[in-house]
Amino acid sequence: xxxxxxxxxxxxxxxxxxxxxxxxxxxxxxxxxxxxxxxxxxxxxxxxxxxxxxxxxxxxxxxxxxxxxxxxxxxxxxxxxxxxxxxxxxxxxxxxxxxxxxxxxxxxxxxxxxxxxxxxxxxxxxxxxxxxxxxxxxxxxxxxxxxxxxxxxxxxxxxxxxxxxxxxxxxxxxxxxxxxxxxxxxxxxxxxxxxxxxxxxxxxxxxxxxxxxxxxxxxxxxxxxxxxxxxxxxxxxxxxxxxxxxxxxxxxxxxxxxxxxxxxxxxxxxxxxxxxxxxxxxxxxxxxxxxxxxxxxxxxxxxxxxxxxxxx
Numbered sequence: 490x491x492x493x494x495x496x497x498x499x500x501x502x503x504x505x506x507x508x509x510x511x512x513x514x515x516x517x518x519x520x521x522x523x524x525x526x527x528x529x530x531x532x533x534x535x536x537x538x539x540x541x542x543x544x545x546x547x548x549x550x551x552x553x554x555x556x557x558x559x560x561x562x563x564x565x566x567x568x569x570x571x572x573x574x575x576x577x578x579x580x581x582x583x584x585x586x587x588x589x590x591x592x593x594x595x596x597x598x599x600x601x602x603x604x605x606x607x608x609x610x611x612x613x614x615x616x617x618x619x620x621x622x623x624x625x626x627x628x629x630x631x632x633x634x635x636x637x638x639x640x641x642x643x644x645x646x647x648x649x650x651x652x653x654x655x656x657x658x659x660x661x662x663x664x665x666x667x668x669x670x671x672x673x674x675x676x677x678x679x680x681x682x683x684x685x686x687x688x689x690x691x692x693x694x695x696x697x698x699x700x701x702x703x704x705x706x707x708x709x710x711x712x713x714x715x716x717x718x719x720x721x722x723x724x725x726x727x728x729x730x731x732x733x734x735x736x737x738x739x740x741x742x743x744x745x746x747x748x749x750x751x752x753x754x755x756x757x758x759x760x761x762x763x764x765x766x767x768x769x770x771x772x773x774x775x776x777x778x779x780x781x782x783x784x785x786x787x788x789x790x791x792x793x794x795x796x797x798x799x800x801x
Contacts, residue, residue, distance in 0.1 A: 492753060493545025494770065495531045496787075497522040497797030503547045506770075506783050511790050512547040518793070523747060526754075526799040528565025530590040534558070539570055541590040544754075545801030553588050560610055563649070566590050569610055573603075583607055585615070585629070599629035609647035613665055616647060624654055626665070638663065643684040645710060648701040651727075653708055655684040660710060662727060675712060676723045676732040683711035683721075683743060697748030697797075702756060707775075709735075709750055709758055711743045722750070722760060722780070737780030738771060739763060746796045753800035761798060768795055 494504045501514040501522040516522045520536040530541045532553075539556040542548065553559075556570035570586045581603035587596040601607055605617035605627045614626045614635050624644060626636040638652060639661065645653035650666035660682050662671040675681050683698055699710035708725040712734065722738035725731070740763035743749040750760035758780070762771030768787040773780035787795070 491801075492755075492757065493801045494759060495524055495526075495545065495799045495801075496768075496795035497524040497533070497799075498795040499793035500791050500795075501533065501535075501797075502787075502791070502795075503545060504785065504787070506772075506785060509785060511787070514542075514547050515550070521796060523797050524799050525559075525561075525748060525797070526751060526801065527561050527568055527590065530566075531799055531801070532559050532568055532590070539568075541568075541593075544799075551590070551593055553590075553593055554586065558607070560585075560607060562587055562610060563612060567596060569607075571607055585610075601627065601629065602632040605632045608644050609652070611647060611652070611665060612650055616644075616652060618644065624652075636665075643698070645699040646701050646708070648705055651701060651705060653699060653701070653710075655682045658682070660708075660725065660732070662708065662725070671727060671730045673725055673730055673732050676734050678719070678734050679712040679715055679723065681713045682723075683713050697746060697750070698743055700748070700750055700752055702752050702758070703754055704756070709752070709760070711741070711749070714740065714742065721763075735773060735780055737762075737773065737782075741771065745794070746798070748797060748799075751799045757800065759798060759800045761795075770798070 490507050496502050499518045503512045516535045522535040524533045531544050533540045539553040539559050541551045554570050558571040560569040562568050572584045574582045583601040585599040607615050607617050609616040617627045623640045624638040624642045625634050639656050642654040642656045653662045660673040712723045718739050720734040720738045721741035722735040723732045746761050758773045760771050762769045764782045766788050770783045771780045
């Protein structure tokens with residue numbers, strides 16, 4: 490009853506799944522709105538500007554500043570605004586500004602050279618991607634490489650000192666604090682993990698291919714469909730180092746959405762699902778049971794397809 494879903498895209502909205510009530514967010518429909526939850530706030534990026542709102546609410550909207558990308562900070566009440574400054578092909582700099590979500594106050598400023606596109610902020614530095622798709626931990630300011638985590642990799646998600654990525658057919662989850670590296674093959678019944686290459690999205694925290702749960706013990710990740718009607722989501726048990734396909738996620742794929750899934754603070758997982766409606770949302774409460782579709786009729790109130798999802 491207390492769950493609210495925030496959906497981004499051309500027509501960002503907040504939905505009450507229990508009642509079906511929809512509240513629209515006042516953003517320009519000409520620009521796509523990307524959003525994610527950070528602590529008790531929803532962070533929104535639209536038209537190269539960032540805002541914060543209380544999680545699950547449409548107001549009040551607090552402007553945070555200019556940003557091409559917004560990255561979660563290590564503390565729940567802050568984020569990093571990422572902008573790029575161009576002075577020539579060899580003098581592009583990324584500027585990272587850490588701001589408070591409650592008051593918009595600036596805490597820290599960093600820069601990175603153009604070769605190090607930031608994808609996450611870690612306790613040991615900035616996780617960056619170089620032009621060859623290598624994932625590296627670099628020092629703020631100088632961009633000096635402190636550690637190379639993977640080469641030609643697809644970034645999945647980061648939480649605290651944990652980083653997840655895909656190389657080849659294996660999913661890697663490394664705890665940089667302990668040095669523990671968990672390698673998980675695709676779950677039985679799936680041909681591969683869903684991995685994308687290409688440029689870093691301009692206005693998002695991540696690719697949206699997977700997400701750590703609030704406790705850091707599970708990881709939800711998209712897999713490639715084995716065929717029509719096959720499950721598209723897998724849940725990785727990080728304690729056991731194993732993965733299984735999630736029944737109820739049949740035909741779900743991360744196509745055209747960013748992020749395509751998100752955990753609520755109470756441990757429920759929500760994701761864009763394949764269903765009878767153009768916009769169908771799936772939900773899973775953990776355990777061994779299957780996921781199910783929420784009884785929402787969003788097609789009747791929207792004339793565009795949502796492309797981002799966050800839960801309070």
